[in-house]
Amino acid sequence: MTSEQIDSMPAGREMDRLVTVTIFEHPVTDDGERTVVNEWTAADGMKSYQVGPIPHYSTDDAAALEVLTFLLRRRPNKIDSLGYAVRIFLAEESVAIEVVGEGFVSAPTIALATCRAALKMKAALR
16 A cells, blocks of 8 residues: 555544454454454463454544554564654644654544554555
């Protein structure tokens, strides 16, 4: 997905599914509404999964914060080695997130700006 495509993608379930698959690398059910929300490995080495609805990452600020936190925590060396820093600028009618080295991402809400920034960061790491 190109930077321009990410910038033009609106908030909604399609964005939420893309974040689920791209950032968290979790599969999505055939109906596109459910994903892995929890996973663990039992003592015998078997993996187990709990499936639930895909969070509303692009419209819920708390869910969007999980996206950025996950990406920064899981890929700290790659992000640091590329010199990434994230800065958030709030204005009355919009939010801008600067991903150093990738430029600014703007959107009308924190949640959407965060999802766009995370998708751009992930694309840069590939």
